[in-house]
Amino acid sequence: MSDHEIRIALVLNGGVSLAVWMGGVTHELDLIRRASGGAEAPKPQPYDAVIADRWRELCRRGEERRRVVVDVIAGTSAGGLNGSLLATAIANGSTLDPDGDDGPWLRQKWVALGSLDVGKLVPAAGVKSPSVLDGTYFLRQVEELLKGVADAGESAAEEPVTLFVTASGLGVQQFEAKDAAGQAFVVPDHRYLYGFTSEDAPTYDGTHRRFTTQQKNGLKDTELLARAARASASFPAAFGPVLETPELAAEPPRMRPQPVESGAWLIDGGVLDNAPFGPVLDVVARRPVNGKATRYVLYVVPSAGIGRASTALPAAKQPSWRVAALSAVQFPREVDFRSDVEQLERLLLEADASWSDTQRLFDRCLAQPAERARLQAAATALQPAYSRGRAAGGVWEAVTIASHDQSTVLDAATALSENEIDDILRTDHPWVPDPDGSTAVLHDDAEGNPSWLWGTGAAERIVRLILRSLRTQVSTAPHEERAELEKRLTAASDCLLKVQAVRDALDVQLAAAHLDLRPAGGAEAVAVGLNDIFEQLQVQRTLGDAFAALVQVIGWDLVDTALEVEIVSRCTSARTPQQRSAPFQFLRLGPDIPLAVLDELQEGSIANQLNDRILYGTQVGHFGAFGAADWRRWDWLMGRLHCVAHLGAMLGADADWIRETQRQVLQAEGWQLTEVAERIERLARDFPVDAGIAALVTMRDELNESPEGRAITKGLADRMVDVSGGLGPQVGNWVKAAAGRKHQPGSWLLRTARWFTEPARQTVWERMVRGAKLTPAPRPTIFQPWLPAATAAVGVVLLVVAAAVDSVLAGLLAGVVLTLSAVLGVITWYVRRARRRIRTWLENRMPEISPGSRNR
Numbered sequence: 087m088s089d090h091e092i093r094i095a096l097v098l099n100g101g102v103s104l105a106v107w108m109g110g111v112t113h114e115l116d117l118i119r120r121a122s123g124g125a126e127a128p129k130p131q132p133y134d135a136v137i138a139d140r141w142r143e144l145c146r147r148g149e150e151r152r153r154v155v156v157d158v159i160a161g162t163s164a165g166g167l168n169g170s171l172l173a174t175a176i177a178n179g180s181t182l183d184p185d186g187d188d189g190p191w192l193r194q195k196w197v198a199l200g201s202l203d204v205g206k207l208v209p210a211a212g213v214k215s216p217s218v219l220d221g222t223y224f225l226r227q228v229e230e231l232l233k234g235v236a237d238a239g240e241s242a243a244e245e246p247v248t249l250f251v252t253a254s255g256l257g258v259q260q261f262e263a264k265d266a267a268g269q270a271f272v273v274p275d276h277r278y279l280y281g282f283t284s285e286d287a288p289t290y291d292g293t294h295r296r297f298t299t300q301q302k303n304g305l306k307d308t309e310l311l312a313r314a315a316r317a318s319a320s321f322p323a324a325f326g327p328v329l330e331t332p333e334l335a336a337e338p339p340r341m342r343p344q345p346v347e348s349g350a351w352l353i354d355g356g357v358l359d360n361a362p363f364g365p366v367l368d369v370v371a372r373r374p375v376n377g378k379a380t381r382y383v384l385y386v387v388p389s390a391g392i393g394r395a396s397t398a399l400p401a402a403k404q405p406s407w408r409v410a411a412l413s414a415v416q417f418p419r420e421v422d423f424r425s426d427v428e429q430l431e432r433l434l435l436e437a438d439a440s441w442s443d444t445q446r447l448f449d450r451c452l453a454q455p456a457e458r459a460r461l462q463a464a465a466t467a468l469q470p471a472y473s474r475g476r477a478a479g480g481v482w483e484a485v486t487i488a489s490h491d492q493s494t495v496l497d498a499a500t501a502l503s504e505n506e507i508d509d510i511l512r513t514d515h516p517w518v519p520d521p522d523g524s525t526a527v528l529h530d531d532a533e534g535n536p537s538w539l540w541g542t543g544a545a546e547r548i549v550r551l552i553l554r555s556l557r558t559q560v561s562t563a564p565h566e567e568r569a570e571l572e573k574r575l576t577a578a579s580d581c582l583l584k585v586q587a588v589r590d591a592l593d594v595q596l597a598a599a600h601l602d603l604r605p606a607g608g609a610e611a612v613a614v615g616l617n618d619i620f621e622q623l624q625v626q627r628t629l630g631d632a633f634a635a636l637v638q639v640i641g642w643d644l645v646d647t648a649l650e651v652e653i654v655s656r657c658t659s660a661r662t663p664q665q666r667s668a669p670f671q672f673l674r675l676g677p678d679i680p681l682a683v684l685d686e687l688q689e690g691s692i693a694n695q696l697n698d699r700i701l702y703g704t705q706v707g708h709f710g711a712f713g714a715a716d717w718r719r720w721d722w723l724m725g726r727l728h729c730v731a732h733l734g735a736m737l738g739a740d741a742d743w744i745r746e747t748q749r750q751v752l753q754a755e756g757w758q759l760t761e762v763a764e765r766i767e768r769l770a771r772d773f774p775v776d777a778g779i780a781a782l783v784t785m786r787d788e789l790n791e792s793p794e795g796r797a798i799t800k801g802l803a804d805r806m807v808d809v810s811g812g813l814g815p816q817v818g819n820w821v822k823a824a825a826g827r828k829h830q831p832g833s834w835l836l837r838t839a840r841w842f843t844e845p846a847r848q849t850v851w852e853r854m855v856r857g858a859k860l861t862p863a864p865r866p867t868i869f870q871p872w873l874p875a876a877t878a879a880v881g882v883v884l885l886v887v888a889a890a891v892d893s894v895l896a897g898l899l900a901g902v903v904l905t906l907s908a909v910l911g912v913i914t915w916y917v918r919r920a921r922r923r924i925r926t927w928l929e930n931r932m933p934e935i936s937p938g939s940r941n942r
Contacts, residue, residue: 090150090561091379092122092737095158095366095670096172098165100388101356102321103711104703105164106718109196110725111386111675112168114751115156116175116182117141118733122154123244128179131186133754140747144737150378152737158369160250163356165386166318167228170311173249174235177284177305184238189756190722191234197718199227200711203794204801211804216812217326218805224325225316232308232315246285248369249305250341250362252355253278253317256327259343259350278352279342279362280314280334285373290587292623295631297587310334317352323809324709327351341365370670371550372586374579377572378561381670382736388677389698442669444655448551449558451647458647462525465650470521472657477510477518478502479659480541481612487596506609515613516620517541525653527637527645528630536630540649542589544656545629548648549582552640554669577639584632588625595619675732677701677724682731682741683748689763692770699773700724700766705781713785714795719755720765726751787936790856799855800827827851828861838866842917845925853932874914877907 096115098108120127121138122145130138145152156176161169171192175182183191202208206223209215215222260272282304288297305311310333317328328351334340335348363383370381451458481502502510511521519539531537538545556575563571596619601612620626637645678697684690698704703711703721711718727748734744752759772784789795807826811818822829823836824843831837840847841863851858867873884900887893 089377090152091375091377092145092152092154093370093373093375093379093381094154094156095370095381095383096156096160096169096386097363097366097383098159098161098169098386099163099356100165100386100708101163101319101354102324102703102708103164103200103718103721104388104701104708105167105319106196106200106711106721107388107677107701107703107725107728108164108168108386109192110722110727111729112172112725113182113190113192113722114726114729115733116172119154119156119176120181121145122152124153126179126242127244128181128184128238128240131183131190133186133189134183137747137750137754140743140750144734144739144743147738154733154737155245156247157245157373158248158250158366160252160362160366161315161318162252163319163321163354166251166315166355169249170228170251170315171231171235173247173282174232174305174308174311175239176245176247177243177303178236178239179243180235180237180239182235184234193719193722193755195231196722197715199224200718201715201794202712202798202802204797208798208801208805210801215326215805216809217323218802218809219324221316221320221325221328224319225312225328228316229309229312232312236306236308243284246283246373247305248281248283248285249311250365251280251282251311251314251318252362253280253314253320253328253352254355254357255330255343256351256353261343275343277342278317278330278340278350278355279365280339281341281365282311282314282339287372288583288587290584290591290623290628292588292591292625292628295624295628297584304338310339314339318355320353322353322357323812327353367670374583375553375557376576376579378557382673383670384673384675386675388701388704444651445551445554447655448647448651449555451651452555452644461647461650461654465525465653466523468657469519469523469525469653472653473511473519473521474507475657475659476541476544477507477515477613479543480515480517480616481510481609483543484596484599484612484616485601487593502609509610510613515617516626517616525646525650527642527649528633531627531630535627536634537626538629538633539626540652542585542592542625542629544649544652545585545633546582546589547656548645548652549578549585549636551648551651552644553578553582555644556640574640577636581632581636585629588623588628591623592619592625595623673732673736675728677704677728679728679731681727681748682745683727683752683759684763684766685741685745687759687763689766693766696766696769696773699775700769705773706785710781710785714788717788723751723755723757723762726755783933786854790935796855796857800858803827803851803854825850827858830861834866837863838868841865841869842921843924845921846928849925849928849932853928853934856935868910869914869917871914874907874911877903877910881907 094115098112100108117130117134117138118141120130121141145154156172159169159173161167171182174180185191188194199207202219204210207219209220209223213220255276255278259276260274262270263273264270284303284305286299286301288299290297313328313331313334316325317330320326320328330340330348330350330352332348335350337344366383370383447461451461510518514520516539518541527538527540528536529539540548553575556571556578560568560571560575596616599615599619601615633645676698677700680694681690684693693700701711701721701724702713702717706713711721730747730751731744734747739747749759752762773781786799789799804827807822807829810821810825813821819831819836820839823831823840825847829840831840844863848860851860881900881904884896884903888896888900
């Protein structure tokens with residue numbers, strides 16, 4: 087039985103209470119990778135033992151022993167939290183289920199952490215906090231979660247893992263660009279990206295021509311990782327921003343923006359379209375593989391799948407301004423998801439275009455001598471053109487890397503003229519071959535040592551061609567031939583690691599250099615500067631030794647052919663940016679996949695129609711799963727079931743296998759199939775497509791069914807009133823006066839406003855939570871019911887006095903007082919009527935609290 091690695095680059099994107107569903111997905115992924123791994127992998131808990139056996143059996147069907155490896159993870163918002171937990175488990179030889187006494191460990195944590203208990207996630211009364219929820223408490227909980235996972239590690243990690251976490255920076259964040267006239271302008275960019283890795287990649291010391299590998303695990307510092315994860319999940323208003331510490335701003339972990347300056351305030355990474363597919367695929371391409379492997383990019387996103395498209399609105403009349411405004415608010419979400427899909431499509435096409443045609447030519451020339459002869463002739467003829475192209479391309483690439491301050495050149499001034507290329511080629515340069523028609527891979531230097539003259543970009547592309555060919559051969563070769571092929575594959579992977587280390591060292595030197603093409607003679611100056619860096623790093627000699635070692639294992643034929651393909655394919659693409667790419671297959675994991683376990687029930691079709699509405703976490707602006715502990719248990723269960731459906735299909739399981747495995751998941755989680763069917767029906771009733779405010783009403787009713795839920799509702803409402811000062815001191819004072827349960831304003835105007843809004847306030851609180859006690863608002867004297875009558879009495883007395891003493895002044899005063907009495911009467915009547923009408927309006931629009939819970 088041969089080994090076959092299923093390598094997964096995991097991208098998690100989703101926010102707020104959808105963290106619970108993603109937790110179920112990552113738990114199942116963790117179970118799959120451990121079940122398919124080696125004997126040293128952490129064992130499953132007893133309730134998951136049968137499921138783990140089924141995954142192991144599926145991975146070992148047929149002639150191959152497949153092993154699922156999650157080696158790259160990127161997370162945004164709630165995805166950043168779950169991605170950080172999974173990466174920590176992988177990097178520390180641990181598991182997401184270290185303590186299964188009361189069921190899955192991570193489920194317990196998310197059910198508890200998702201509870202909006204006062205004094206925990208919701209700050210207690212009197213506690214100062216800039217947001218509705220307590221970000222400091224949340225940070226401590228995330229630290230404890232990550233530390234618990236890391237400390238549970240009992241074995242060495244089987245594979246390295248790289249984690250990316252995104253955030254958004256507040257304040258002025260921008261980079262500089264230039265137009266064709268050299269005019270500079272700024273482009274706002276508030277995206278932040280942090281990277282953590284446990285990979286022990288070699289580093290290159292050019293002074294001593296030495297490669298060193300230091301053991302490092304950036305995922306052991308759980309406090310630093312927790313701060314990055316907490317920043318990524320800082321949903322605006324719900325959580326306060328996170329301050330970027332100098333440790334977090336260092337490089338690494340911060341990858342973007344540059345240069346490094348600490349002190350930024352960070353909020354949710356999902357505010358902007360910030361899924362880091364580019365860095366993910368760069369790591370995918372760099373990661374060495376020494377055997378048969380298939381690469382997937384698994385995009386976990388809690389959105390609905392494909393539905394019917396229609397450009398028409400349901401109503402025939404012109405939409406109101408409210409419909410247009412609400413639709414516009416939703417458009418940024420569409421842009422984010424559409425941009426992710428379009429970026430993935432572009433990267434997939436680029437990955438294919440950058441290697442498929444040259445790879446086919448390479449493989450064809452290895453198999454067909456006549457084709458190889460034509461390739462040799464073409465390479466010899468085109469070598470001078472290739473040399474000229476590399477002279478221009480090398481200078482352009484050096485200047486691009488040297489622009490490390492994120493400046494972007496949008497003009498054509500970087501294109502070298504023919505005269506400038508001639509000037510460069512008049513002298514020898516260690517990064518470009520002479521245009522003499524030679525296609526020799528290595529040359530001997532003055533001391534007889536092998537020397538590489540083709541530059542670092544060509545070196546990496548050549549080794550990658552060889553690697554892809556060897557991987558294809560390994561996947562199709564008979565078992566008896568695989569040992570030799572894997573030996574060659576290991577040698578090529580080692581050579582690639584060295585080439586990448588040299589290129590990384592070169593990039594560091596270029597980033598510190600000041601290279602500019604704009605002054606007269608700039609191209610030659612850049613070439614000389616590049617020469618100095620190459621000589622300082624001893625690139626020719628180091629890569630010469632690396633390729634000489636590679637040739638000893640795989641022979642000259644593969645390397646010669648790869649160089650000839652490089653010359654023919656790149657001779658006209660001098661300024662094409664270096665792109666590390668690797669073939670991959672894309673798989674989306676969402677909540678809209680049919681549940682095979684419901685196939686025999688009518689509720690199965692209802693579940694299919696629900697799509698993403700099958701999750702509580704998609705309701706109430708993605709806060710829905712906070713409504714009840716049982717709702718979070720449901721979303722967790724759905725995460726596991728959806729993962730079984732998607733990953734089972736990816737691994738070739740049939741519907742019967744998926745159905746039975748989902749039944750085992752129900753058993754492990756303590757659910758009966760009838761209970762699942764009933765819940766599906768309730769979800770369809772409670773959350774129709776146009777649920778709107780009804781979803782919030784359902785959440786309110788569930789919270790009011792327990793003393794804890796009522797305390798949560800009161801505490802959360804009190805917090806929203808308390809933080810209203812964030813809208814401005816004056817606005818906050820008015821909100822507290824009008825909506826606060828126990829607030830006593832200081833000024834007469836605010837006391838009057840509090841009394842006026844009392845019926846509305848009582849209605850809102852009565853319809854929001856049972857048993858809410860409100861402090862009565864004293865009636866202002868001007869609105870006392872006796873005041874108009876008393877004023878009228880005074881007016882009558884004055885009128886009598888005026889008649890008795892025949893005083894015009896007393897008569898006028900009596901008229902003024904009687905007029906005032908009438909005005910007060912009208913005002914009192916109007917205010918009483920307005921208060922009553924406002925209360926009636928609210929009662930008609932806020933349903934009463936349901937008398938009983940409908941949930942499990």
